[in-house]
Amino acid sequence: MNYSVTAKEGGLVNADILVQLFSKKEMKRDAAKVLAALGVVASPDGDFKAAAGEIALLYRQASGDEASRVLLVGIGEGKEVADYRKAAEAVARKAVDMHLGVLAIDCSPVDDWAKHSKQKPEELAATLVEGIQYGAYRFDRLKSGKLDKEEKKEKAEKPKAIEELVLAGCGNRLDAIEKGAGKGMIVGSCQNRARDLVNLPGNHLSAGELAHAAIEAGKRGGFEVTVFDKAKITELGMGGLLAVNKGSQEPPTFTILDYKPKGKTKKTIALVGKGVTFDSGGISLKPAQGMEEMKSDMSGAAAVIATVEAAAGLGLPFRIVGLIPATDNMPSGSAQMPGDVITTMSGITVEVGNTDAEGRLILADALTYAKKEYDPDVIVDLATLTGACIVALGSTVAGLFSNDDDLAESIFKAGLSSGEKVWRMPLWDEYDELIKSDVADVHNTGGRGAGSVTAAKFLQKFIDGHKRWAHIDIAGPAFPAKGGSKTPGATGFGVRLVLDLLKSWS
Numbered sequence: 072m073n074y075s076v077t078a079k080e081g082g083l084v085n086a087d088i089l090v091q092l093f094s095k096k097e098m099k100r101d102a103a104k105v106l107a108a109l110g111v112v113a114s115p116d117g118d119f120k121a122a123a124g125e126i127a128l129l130y131r132q133a134s135g136d137e138a139s140r141v142l143l144v145g146i147g148e149g150k151e152v153a154d155y156r157k158a159a160e161a162v163a164r165k166a167v168d169m170h171l172g173v174l175a176i177d178c179s180p181v182d183d184w185a186k187h188s189k190q191k192p193e194e195l196a197a198t199l200v201e202g203i204q205y206g207a208y209r210f211d212r213l214k215s216g217k218l219d220k221e222e223k224k225e226k227a228e229k230p231k232a233i234e235e236l237v238l239a240g241c242g243n244r245l246d247a248i249e250k251g252a253g254k255g256m257i258v259g260s261c262q263n264r265a266r267d268l269v270n271l272p273g274n275h276l277s278a279g280e281l282a283h284a285a286i287e288a289g290k291r292g293g294f295e296v297t298v299f300d301k302a303k304i305t306e307l308g309m310g311g312l313l314a315v316n317k318g319s320q321e322p323p324t325f326t327i328l329d330y331k332p333k334g335k336t337k338k339t340i341a342l343v344g345k346g347v348t349f350d351s352g353g354i355s356l357k358p359a360q361g362m363e364e365m366k367s368d369m370s371g372a373a374a375v376i377a378t379v380e381a382a383a384g385l386g387l388p389f390r391i392v393g394l395i396p397a398t399d400n401m402p403s404g405s406a407q408m409p410g411d412v413i414t415t416m417s418g419i420t421v422e423v424g425n426t427d428a429e430g431r432l433i434l435a436d437a438l439t440y441a442k443k444e445y446d447p448d449v450i451v452d453l454a455t456l457t458g459a460c461i462v463a464l465g466s467t468v469a470g471l472f473s474n475d476d477d478l479a480e481s482i483f484k485a486g487l488s489s490g491e492k493v494w495r496m497p498l499w500d501e502y503d504e505l506i507k508s509d510v511a512d513v514h515n516t517g518g519r520g521a522g523s524v525t526a527a528k529f530l531q532k533f534i535d536g537h538k539r540w541a542h543i544d545i546a547g548p549a550f551p552a553k554g555g556s557k558t559p560g561a562t563g564f565g566v567r568l569v570l571d572l573l574k575s576w577s
């Protein structure tokens with residue numbers, strides 16, 4: 072998708088559809104006037120309440136290449152950033168469904184929006200562009216179209232995606248909107264790349280291919296990417312990653328993305344992402360029902376890759392090190408067995424009571440490596456770690472665990488501003504009891520209760536006393552169950568969350 076910004080009025084722009092945002096109040100106050108000026112013949116009156124994300128399609132007499140379609144979209148009270156995000160996503164979904172290539176949004180009320188939402192025009196423009204990209208996302212690269220019916224084939228000739236977005240009526244806010252739109256493009260496109268990686272099934276995305284995706288991100292973003300192969304991983308003694316990989320036909324990878332800003336570096340942030348390309352459970356095999364969703368078990372890794380690329384694109388003033396341990400988790404004659412005791416890179420031994428609790432084993436080594444090699448100011452890990460977190464918080468909210476109250480607070484706030492919400496859970500000492508092992512230093516499962524907490528407590532053993540660490544369990548929101556979100560499949564959860572966190576520090 073390309074974008075442009077213009078002072079020209081929305082109604083005069085060449086486009087397939089013109090979008091008008093309305094708050095509930097402005098709908099009552101201005102709609103009749105605005106629509107009449109555009110030449111819309113009839114107003115939707117009470118049929119359209121301007122709730123956030125509500126849409127109504129109208130038509131007008133237009134000349135030349137001007138849009139004859141006018142899409143009204145509600146922003147509710149217009150007080151929350153989420154209202155604008157919802158509106159933009161709804162608009163994009165509609166435009167893609169209608170196969171419209173060029174979309175114009177009337178931004179002339181941007182000062183009103185800024186007033187209602189207490190956001191800068193730049194921020195609002197970024198949100199709108201992000202939302203448009205997010206809503207326009209489709210995962211169709213594995214569809215050949217060979218079996219499509221005739222009418223669908225005809226449709227396929229029309230634009231499949233939004234080709235151009237015009238932000239119109241920008242008047243004296245042109246520069247701010249231009250700047251915001253540029254940022255929104257970066258964030259939105261990186262988040263959609265994360266979704267692509269997550270949606271790719273196990274046979275299209277191995278640990279090697281995931282590492283390759285990181286290399287590509289590095290080329291685009293201009294930062295360094297290093298991939299450790301199995302020999303190097305063995306040399307480093309990453310016993311957790313090797314143990315999970317034992318049942319696999321595909322070698323593991325350990326990828327490091329290293330973005331260093333041009334100017335002075337404020338601090339170093341390590342982002343660790345779980346990269347299980349497919350989680351069958353291993354010998355502790357998962358039930359068949361829903362197992363295919365475990366192609367999404369590298370959502371943490373995808374979010375980290377996308378976040379580092381976006382941070383580089385935005386030129387954020389931090390050194391950001393992304394660390395991705397990657398493998399699939401498969402059962403075979405060579406797979407690790409329940410009851411095995413393994414030695415992780417830290418030297419800590421682990422009794423593997425359940426081979427399906429594999430994420431924490433590979434993350435253990437990555438956390439050890441992050442602390443040892445980079446001594447970062449902050450460590451944040453993102454992982455689709457436990458089904459228990461979905462039981463606790465559902466499929467829209469992530470679990471947050473942190474040993475630092477300020478860090479937890481900042482992440483919580485970033486959750487609200489980005490719309491990728493987190494809720495904090497405890498790390499109290501009593502939970503340590505649940506992961507004691509009779510034969511090793513620690514056990515990789517903690518019984519039935521508090522599954523997401525015991526998983527977090529396990530990870531905490533590998534941060535080697537680091538003082539500012541957070542673990543975000545994204546099992547729910549990364550890949551919501553069917554019907555759980557408007558576009559099926561991956562959400563790219565975590566990208567906007569971590570970027571908002573980083574922005575709050577810059």
Ligand code: BES
Nearest residue numbers: 425427428430455456457458459516546
């Ligand atoms: N990848 C899963 C967690 C998961 C479940 C993510 C559902 C997304 C949706 C993880 O590796 C896992 O299997 N966890 C087990 C842990 C248990 C064996 C202690 C779980 O949650 O059941």
Ligand code: MN
Nearest residue numbers: 350427428429
């Ligand atoms: Mn598992």
Ligand code: ZN
Nearest residue numbers: 347350368430
């Ligand atoms: Zn897993």
